[in-house]
Amino acid sequence: MFERSRSELIACPDCGLVQWLPAIAAAQVAQCVQCAKMLTRRTRGGIDVPLTLAVTALVLLIPANLAPLMSVAERGAQRQNWLSTGVATLWSAGYGFLAILVAAFTIVIPFVYLTLLVGVLGTIRFGGPAHLGKVFRWTEHLRPWMMVEVYLVGACVAYSRLQKIAFVNVGLGGWCLMAAAFALLLFTAKLDERRIWDALAPRRPLPPGTPAISCIACELPVPQARAGDSCPRCEAVLHERKPFALHRTTALVIAGFVLLIPANLLPILTIEQLGSVDPNTILGGIRELIRADLWPLAVIVFVASVIVPLMKLFGLSWMLLLTHQRSGRYLVGRTRLYRMIDLIGRWSNIDIFMLSILVALVQFGVLSQVRAGIGAIAFGAVVIVTMIASRAFDSRLMWDAARDSA
Ligand SMILES: [Zn+2]
Ligand SMILES: [Zn+2]
Known part of the structure; x- marks a missing residue:
């Protein structure tokens, strides 16, 4: 190799x-x-390239939040939408849970994540005091919850749906958000985590023959006898495997299945037009996109909102079952599936973000209005619960179980 x-x-x-x-x-x-x-x-470019990209993304997020993302005009009435408008509209309509979810994933966490990261990378680059293992560990935890690029796809879906009914204009904030998402994409491709960890505290080789475990957060190898202590590099509590992984994942998967029912049966949004009320479930929204000839978007939303949650819940159930049976079948396939489930789970939020834009922009009195539906709360909860479930699971337990039975 x-x-x-x-x-x-x-x-x-x-x-x-x-x-x-x-x-x-x-x-x-x-x-x-x-x-x-x-x-x-x-990766090529050392630490300067990811640092520059992180600073660029952080700087671009400021106009992305302060300038309007989009504006729509319909029969003389015009409305503008900022990142925060959707949050405020959801909040005042009594959907506090969704408002907090959108604000956290698209405004608060991206700023916190990038600020901490620029602090860590900048400190390493310019040789400041480097006791920042704990801070870098936080950024690693925050990363899946920072959803700028997912929001951008949700905004594209909202834009395409709005274009069918009104004149839509992308504002400065929208362009800056796109540029920030692009910088973040490049940043992810250029970040070499192992190099950052080693710069924060280099690993010391253990004496040969020492039974070792590795830190779950930063992968530092430490003697097994230190389990329960905190990691000398990132200060996470050292465990051989994630604690209570199977119990926690099982409970969260069951909760996910239960929430999936209202999430799919109840409307996630309601379109009121000239007195007629049209409730849209997730599948209804996809049918709407197909009817409007927006096939690529229909496929994206179908995969993100229907396939991904089902794949996560059934995939994790299958892994839990085979682990319980101490099976050695498809271990490599299961481990690959687990990695994929953990990676793509956040994309299910596309529909929630689209909703936050539609409720803010389509407010033309009796002519047309979009309101959030109760199904959206259940759907938002499904996404969060399944994301936590895949984080709680420990794929090494599948290998341990197979080894024990062999
Ligand atoms: Zn650690
Ligand atoms: Zn491996």
Whole structure:
């Protein structure tokens, strides 16, 4: 595979296999020999490139929040929409849960995430005091909850739906949001987490033969005897496996299935037009997109809102069941599926973000008005519960169970 210079002994975070990590050159990646997890990669450009991109995204988020994203005009009436307008409209309509969800994922967490990250990367780059392992660990926890690019796709769906009924204009805020999402995308491709962790506190080789565990947050190998202490690098509590992973995942998956019923049966939004009231469920919204000839968007929303939640819930149930049976079947496939589920879960929020834009913009009195529906609360809860479920699960337990039965 790669040149095997015995540089470092690590445990794969997905399957637990202890293996030597080869030294790799720029633009190379090293994968786990057992489950194909990408263990490390060397990106070109060192720390300057991700730092510049993080600063760029942070700076662009300011006009993205202060300038209007979109405006619509219908029969002389005009409305503008800021990122915060949807939050305020949902809040005043009594949908506090959705308002908090949209504000957290699109305004608060992106700012907090990028500010902390710029602090950590800047400190490393300019050689300040580097006791920032804990802060970098927080940014890693926050990353899946920072949903600028998901919001952008939701905004595209809203834009396309609005274009069918009114004249829509993308504002300065909208363009800045697009640029910020693009900078974040590049940033994710350029960030070399292992390099950051090593810059914060280099790993020290353990004496040969020491039974070791690796920190769940930063993957630092530490002697097994230190389980229960806090990690010397990121201050997370050291565990061999995520605590109560199977129980917590089972409870959350059951909650997800229960919430899925109202999320799909109840309307997520209601369109009132010239006195007629038209409630839209998730599937109804997709039918609407097809009727408007917006096929690509219909496919995106169908995958994000229907396929992804089902795949998460059934996928995790299958993993829990086979782990319970101590089965050794499809271990590599299951581990790959788990990685995918954990990665794509956040995209289910597209519909919620689209809703937050429609309720803010379509407010033309008796002519037309969009209101949030009760199904949207259940759907928002499904997304959050399934995201927490996939985070709570520990794929290494599947491998442990199979090994125990062998
Ligand atoms: Zn592995
Ligand atoms: Zn750690």
